[in-house]
Amino acid sequence: MGNIVERLTNLDYIIVIAYLVILMIIGYRASFSKKKSEDETLFLANKSLNWSSIGFNMWGTNVGPSMLLAFASIGYSTGIVAVNFDWYAFIFLFLLAIVFAPKYLAAKVSTMPEFMGNRYGDSTQNILAWYALVKILISWLSLGLFAGGFLVRQILGIPMWQSVTVLVAFAGLFTFFGGLKAIAKVNVFQMILLIAVSLSLMLLGLSKVGGISALYAKTPHHFWNLVQPASDPKYPWYAILLGYPVAAVAFFCTDQSMVQSVLGAKNLKQGQLGVSFIGWLKILSLPLFIGTGILCYVLFPGLKNPDEAYMTMVTNLFPPGMNGLVIVVLIAVLVGTIGSSLNSLSTVFTMDIYVKKINPQASNKKIISIGRWSVVAGCIFAVIVVLAIDNIKGLNLFDVFQSVLGFIAPPLSVVFLLTVFWKKTTRKAVNFTLSIGSILSLGIGVTYLWILPSNKFPFWPHYLMLSFFIFAGLLIIAILISLLDRSPSIYTVNEEHQANIEKPAKSVWISWIALAIVMVALYIFFNGH
Numbered sequence: 230m231g232n233i234v235e236r237l238t239n240l241d242y243i244i245v246i247a248y249l250v251i252l253m254i255i256g257y258r259a260s261f262s263k264k265k266s267e268d269e270t271l272f273l274a275n276k277s278l279n280w281s282s283i284g285f286n287m288w289g290t291n292v293g294p295s296m297l298l299a300f301a302s303i304g305y306s307t308g309i310v311a312v313n314f315d316w317y318a319f320i321f322l323f324l325l326a327i328v329f330a331p332k333y334l335a336a337k338v339s340t341m342p343e344f345m346g347n348r349y350g351d352s353t354q355n356i357l358a359w360y361a362l363v364k365i366l367i368s369w370l371s372l373g374l375f376a377g378g379f380l381v382r383q384i385l386g387i388p389m390w391q392s393v394t395v396l397v398a399f400a401g402l403f404t405f406f407g408g409l410k411a412i413a414k415v416n417v418f419q420m421i422l423l424i425a426v427s428l429s430l431m432l433l434g435l436s437k438v439g440g441i442s443a444l445y446a447k448t449p450h451h452f453w454n455l456v457q458p459a460s461d462p463k464y465p466w467y468a469i470l471l472g473y474p475v476a477a478v479a480f481f482c483t484d485q486s487m488v489q490s491v492l493g494a495k496n497l498k499q500g501q502l503g504v505s506f507i508g509w510l511k512i513l514s515l516p517l518f519i520g521t522g523i524l525c526y527v528l529f530p531g532l533k534n535p536d537e538a539y540m541t542m543v544t545n546l547f548p549p550g551m552n553g554l555v556i557v558v559l560i561a562v563l564v565g566t567i568g569s570s571l572n573s574l575s576t577v578f579t580m581d582i583y584v585k586k587i588n589p590q591a592s593n594k595k596i597i598s599i600g601r602w603s604v605v606a607g608c609i610f611a612v613i614v615v616l617a618i619d620n621i622k623g624l625n626l627f628d629v630f631q632s633v634l635g636f637i638a639p640p641l642s643v644v645f646l647l648t649v650f651w652k653k654t655t656r657k658a659v660n661f662t663l664s665i666g667s668i669l670s671l672g673i674g675v676t677y678l679w680i681l682p683s684n685k686f687p688f689w690p691h692y693l694m695l696s697f698f699i700f701a702g703l704l705i706i707a708i709l710i711s712l713l714d715r716s717p718s719i720y721t722v723n724e725e726h727q728a729n730i731e732k733p734a735k736s737v738w739i740s741w742i743a744l745a746i747v748m749v750a751l752y753i754f755f756n757g758h
Contacts, residue, residue, distance in 0.1 A: 236544070241553030248422075248557040252564070255414050278493045282417055283503025286490045288510045289416030290369075290569035292423065292562055296518055298376050301539035304522025305532065308452025309755060310464045314473065315514040316455070319748050321477040323741055325491070326504040327733060328649060329482045334497050335729035341485050342581040348648060348720040349656040351585070356663045358581035360640070361485055362574065368634050369486050369570035370397075370607060371614035377563040378615060380540065393615050396563055397608045401571055412568040419564065420510075426558045427517040433546045434524035447527045453758040455751075465691065472635065472693025475700040479638035483645045485573040498734045505740040512747070574607045575600040635696030636674025640666040643703045648720070651711075656718040658710040666703045673699060 278286070303311040338344045342361055346354025374393050381392035438444045445453065459465045481487055494500030525538040529545065532538060543555045579600040584591055591599070640662050647654040673695070683689040690698070711717065 236549060236552055238549045238553075240550040241556075244553035245556055248560070251418070252415060252560075255418055258414075276493060276495060278490060278499065278503070279495060280499045280502035280506055282414070283490045283494055283500060284506025284510060285417040285420045286412065286569065287487055287503065287507045289412075289420050289562070290486055290490070290566055291507070292420070292566070296514070297427075297539050297559075297562060298379060298536055300514060300518035301522035301525065301542070302535040304519040305526045305535040305538040306522075307457075307463055308448070308523060309455060309515060309519050310457055310469075312515050312519055312755075313455055313464075313469050315511040316748055316751060317469065317473055318477055318481060318511060319508045319744055321474065321481045322504050322508045323745075324478070325482045325488070326501040326737070326741070329488075329645075330491050330500050330504065331497060331730045331733075332649065332726075333488065333492060334494070334500065335731070336723070336726045337729075339492065339580050340577050341483055341488060342577060345644070345648065345659070346581075346585075347723065347726070349659050349718070353656060353659050353663070354581060354585065356660055357644075358577055358585075360663055360667055361577045361581075364484070364637050364641070365486060365570055365574045365577070366607060366610055367614060368637050369484075370567060370574065370611040371618060372633060373563070373566040373570065374611050375615045375618045377559070377567075378619075379536070380559055389619050390612065390616060393612050397567060397611055399560070399564070401567070401604055401608045412572055415564060415568070419562070423558050423562060424513065424517065426554045427521070429551070429554075430542060430546060431516050431520050431524070434521065434528065434542060437546065438524060438527050444524065444527060448523060450758040452523060452526075453755055455755045468691040468693040471697045472691070472695075475642050475696045476634045476638040478646060479641040480634065483641045485577055486570050489569070489573050489576065497731045498737060501733055501737045502740060505737070505744060508741075508744050508748075512751070571604045571607055575603045578603040632678065632692040632696075633674065635692055636670050636677070636699070639670050639696060639700040639703055642700055643707055647704075647707060647711075651708075653711055653717075653719060654707070655711045655714045657714050658707040661710055662703050662707045666706070670699050670703070 300311055333344060336344055336347055338347065340358075340361070342354045342358040345357050374397055377396045378389045378393035381387065381396065382389055435441065435444065438447065451457070456466045457464050459467055491500040491504060494503060521542055522535070522538045525532070525542050529538075529541050532541060543552070547555060579596055583599050583603075584596060588595070643662050643666070644659050648659070677683055677689060677692065677695065681689075683692070689695065711719075
């Protein structure tokens with residue numbers, strides 16, 4: 230694989246510099262424009278986000294360097310099956326928009342721990358706040374940064390610790406000064422750029438292969454099936470059907486980094502349309518990310534490491550003058566993911582721990598200061614965790630991301646689903662699941678990934694099924710604790726919050742029904758090959 234830096238022309242350098250200048254201008258204007266309230270601007274963007282900003286920002290948070298690397302890698306190895314992790318998501322995005330978002334906005338909360346604290350008290354809020362911090366640090370900051378460092382190491386050949394330190398420092402600047410508003414503004418620009426560059430790479434690849442028909446003829450036909458047989462060793466249909474929802478509920482419906490964009494919406498309608506918009510954007514994952522890996526399988530067979538599929542396509546297909554655009558996109562997706570993660574980390578620590586527990590009388594200026602210093606601390610911690618993740622052997626990059634999320638997710642999915650759908654859920658059940666349940670789930674994860682790794686100990690089930698078994702076990706235990714609790718402390722309906730819950734507008738229903746029809750059609754089309 231060629232070195233991009235050696236191929237850079239003056240035009241490439243001009244493109245990179247121009248992009249960085251535009252990025253800084255957008256970030257500066259969003260950060261230092263007139264503000265109504267400093268703390269709101271840093272954390273929830275003055276409740277000013279419309280549907281397009283919400284959709285692009287959520288997508289920008291979701292589409293990190295891991296998406297570019299991992300989806301191309303899995304496309305190279307197994308075809309389109311990984312599209313399930315984006316297209317199957319529309320069901321859980323619908324759950325966020327129609328079931329969870331009305332309750333979140335009606336309660337007027339800034340964080341997910343605050344929402345649960347309103348229902349079950351300070352002990353629950355405190356446990357969930359610390360759990361949310363760990364989740365953001367590991368599943369968002371560290372894994373996103375790891376993928377960015379992996380790419381930079383491929384491109385420049387410098388050690389991981391150097392690459393991730395520079396990357397997180399750059400990404401952290403936007404969050405430090407501008408918070409959610411700056412990140413949202415920057416992400417709209419960056420995601421449009423990502424679509425343009427990734428589509429260009431796809432079209433160049435298709436041209437070299439000879440078109441879509443030629444691509445189909447030169448690949449194994451099972452590459453084009455979303456549903457793989459139960460005998461498939463990598464992604465059997467039952468593992469995706471049962472295991473993926475555990476992570477998806479936690480990821481899309483309860484994760485601070487994803488939900489924070491919705492909390493910053495102008496109103497519920499804009500929030501619900503924004504979540505629908507990311508559902509539409511996720512359709513693009515096939516042509517923009519997975520397709521690149523499949524094209525690489527045809528054009529450059531026999532790669533030693535499938536994780537290099539994306540950069541192999543870039544270094545071999547993009548002509549001189551376009552490599553600068555690739556570097557731009559890598560910066561763009563990193564800033565989107567890391568920036569949103571740092572903003573969520575700052576919000577949870579500041580509002581749920583500092584203001585709630587340490588200094589309830591803190592001024593707005595003090596809250597902003599603490600929020601910014603928590604960003605710095607998060608950057609340092611993420612670099613340390615990245616170096617640990619770099620030592621994981623035996624899993625491809627995509628599996629690392631999905632399996633880590635699969636062990637963090639079960640307690641969150643259990644707690645939030647029971648809270649919303651079963652009124653008899655007790656505080657004792659919630660706190661047990663979030664504390665002891667989390668220790669069990671993360672303990673199994675550490676054993677699976679490091680102590681008794683699955684590549685050496687074949688007794689493990691598929692990591693998606695393992696996540697489902699943990700979820701099912703914790704769900705049963707939580708229900709039993711609630712039923713057997715002799716002095717149950719359950720959620721008492723807040724009449725004011727209940728009165729604030731709005732019904733979806735007609736345009737919201739039209740958007741979701743249209744998306745559902747398209748997704749069903751895609752699943753029918755991409756099967757039976």
